[in-house]
Amino acid sequence: MKNRKKLYEGKAKILYHGPEPDTLIQYFKDDATAFNNKKRAQIPGKGVLNNFISELIMTRLKEVNIATHFLKRLNMREQLIKKLDIIPIEVVVRNIATGSLVKRLGIKEGKVLPRPIIEFYLKNDKLDDPIISEEHIIVFEWASPSELEEIISLSSRVNDFLTGYFFSLNIRLVDFKLEFGRYWKNDEVRIILADEISPDNCRLWDLKTNKKLDKDRFRQDLGEVDKAYKEVAYRLGVLSESEFKKVIKNDI
Numbered sequence: 001m002k003n004r005k006k007l008y009e010g011k012a013k014i015l016y017h018g019p020e021p022d023t024l025i026q027y028f029k030d031d032a033t034a035f036n037n038k039k040r041a042q043i044p045g046k047g048v049l050n051n052f053i054s055e056l057i058m059t060r061l062k063e064v065n066i067a068t069h070f071l072k073r074l075n076m077r078e079q080l081i082k083k084l085d086i087i088p089i090e091v092v093v094r095n096i097a098t099g100s101l102v103k104r105l106g107i108k109e110g111k112v113l114p115r116p117i118i119e120f121y122l123k124n125d126k127l128d129d130p131i132i133s134e135e136h137i138i139v140f141e142w143a144s145p146s147e148l149e150e151i152i153s154l155s156s157r158v159n160d161f162l163t164g165y166f167f168s169l170n171i172r173l174v175d176f177k178l179e180f181g182r183y184w185k186n187d188e189v190r191i192i193l194a195d196e197i198s199p200d201n202c203r204l205w206d207l208k209t210n211k212k213l214d215k216d217r218f219r220q221d222l223g224e225v226d227k228a229y230k231e232v233a234y235r236l237g238v239l240s241e242s243e244f245k246k247v248i249k250n251d252i
């Protein structure tokens with residue numbers, strides 16, 4: 001996979017052209033950013049952990065008939081994915097009040113929501129990813145009404161499935177962010193889950209202690225960021241401590 005052409009470099013991932021015209025290679029970096037790139041660091045091994053964690057979750061979602069862009073993991077830091085036309089919206093699903101919801105609306109931190117809330121943010125770094133309504137999405141044609149309906153339905157199914165899945169691992173799925181894209185095949189377009197699902201874009205709290213096992217440890221300077229990501233990987237059963245050590249020693 002040498003001499004690949006870089007298509008796009010984001011804050012935590014790089015996209016390269018794939019072996020087929022409708023595929024891409026998604027490379028997971030160790031870079032962590034928060035507050036729209038104002039806070040930055042390297043977390044050794046994060047890219048490897050997120051690659052494995054996202055592979056597992058995308059695979060489980062496929063097993064319950066949720067279409068994702070994931071095709072296969074290529075190595076420790078890369079996966080082959082379907083090339084999509086990314087919809088410029090971040091979909092946030094919340095089960096427990098925290099983060100920007102608490103700041104914006106003054107809701108009590110940790111309040112269990114009577115039902116999940118789905119929010120939309122415009123993917124636009126220059127504007128700091130502002131929160132938007134369904135009306136904005138339709139009027140400015142970021143997605144059609146039927147696409148939006150599908151996005152909401154898929155987000156809700158992902159939440160139902162993952163809440164139970166993480167619960168079985170003694171983890172509370174507090175909230176998470178999803179991205180979707182359009183995939184064309186024979187003149188037909190489908191909405192497919194894109195990006196990654198990992199502790200970078202989920203809030204995961206230990207069920208008993210409420211210990212944060214996600215990127216909030218970095219955002220809030222809580223320390224032991226890598227340890228928290230490893231804990232999630234071990235509970236999911238994707239990488240053992242010794243396998244991870246080997247990977248880091250011979251890192252690619």
Ligand code: TMP
Pocket residue numbers: 092098099100101129175176177200201202203
């Ligand atoms: P928020 O409470 O800061 O709005 O975050 C909601 C969820 O979205 C949380 O699980 C973290 C995730 N998220 C991202 O994946 N990327 C982002 O840029 C932001 C702001 C949040």
